[in-house]
Amino acid sequence: MLSNLQNYYIPKTIPGALALLEKNSGSILVVAGGTKLVQVDNRIVQELVDITHLGLDYFKENSGEIRIGATTTLQNLIDNKLVKHSPFKILSQATQLSYSSKMIRNVATVGGELISSDSLSVLYCSLLVLQAQIRIVGGEEFALAINIFLAKKGLGGGLLLETIIPKPQTEFYTGLAPIFHQNKKVIICACAHIVIHEGKCQDVRIAITGTEKVPQRLPEAEAVLEGKKLNSKTIEDTSDTACNIYHPIADTLASEKFRKEASRSVVKNALTQCLQEFEDQFDA
Ligand SMILES: Cc1cc2nc3c(=O)[nH]c(=O)nc-3n(C[C@H](O)[C@H](O)[C@H](O)COP(=O)(O)OP(=O)(O)OC[C@H]3O[C@@H](n4cnc5c(N)ncnc54)[C@H](O)[C@@H]3O)c2cc1C
Structure with a gap:
């Protein structure tokens, strides 16, 4: 109080x-x-x-980016038609996963969530693969890449104004795969982003929660897939690498050993969703 x-x-x-x-x-x-x-x-x-009367409750879109104002409620983020569908749908899914109560989601804001969420934040995980930026105003106005913002933690008296999500000019595919504790909290979650150009993976981005102090990208695992075809063999190789290189945290939700093994499975599932999205376009 x-x-x-x-x-x-x-x-x-x-x-x-x-x-x-x-x-x-x-x-x-x-x-x-x-x-x-x-x-x-x-x-x-x-x-x-x-700060709810500053006009920061908005979604804005232009050809290059989506901008989400800091006082946009989490429920509005989930319901927004721009992020409800592929490939930005991982944002909406991530927000829904973090919160079981719609009552709270109707009040809690994107800015409040970004300031106060922890190492298990699924929203951060999705923002990492979407290469979001956070616009802040303090003495001056500036934008920070989401990974820098995460590492910095704390605005030093400033105001978080908005989250900016770049809209790539090429088609891309995304996936999000969590594992839940029986109390419905997310223990570990992976998000993936892939561009497929002439049959080969490009701009591979994989992020994971629950393995280190903050959600993070897995560059070594991304490198395994870059330039390769996306299929069950390359997905397997990438998820094995993810599992081998990371040192998870242990907490009351899960042991270090469990999280290490689980990292393989969530990375595999997130990449498989990208593959599924890619294949679905040919069936449509
Ligand atoms: C009953 C209940 C259930 C909850 N369930 C969950 C849950 O399931 N999962 C979960 O993750 N959290 C949960 N929470 C915690 C809380 O809802 C989240 O942390 C929420 O995202 C906070 O958002 P808010 O807008 O309410 O932030 P506020 O409470 O208004 O602010 C939180 C912090 O951020 C700062 N802040 C807010 N906006 C800005 C800004 N634009 N610029 C600078 N600083 C800012 C504030 O100064 C404060 O330090 C729950 C809370 C309650 C009461």
């Missing part, structure tokens, strides 16, 4: 919000959906800046 709360501001402009954050830094926090903050026990925070 924020037991020492004294002021609640609802600015209408981004400069207005930033001025409040700068003036009262140390005792002020941003609030979006409030579903994480409601669980925080903190006596230092005296003021909150509500």
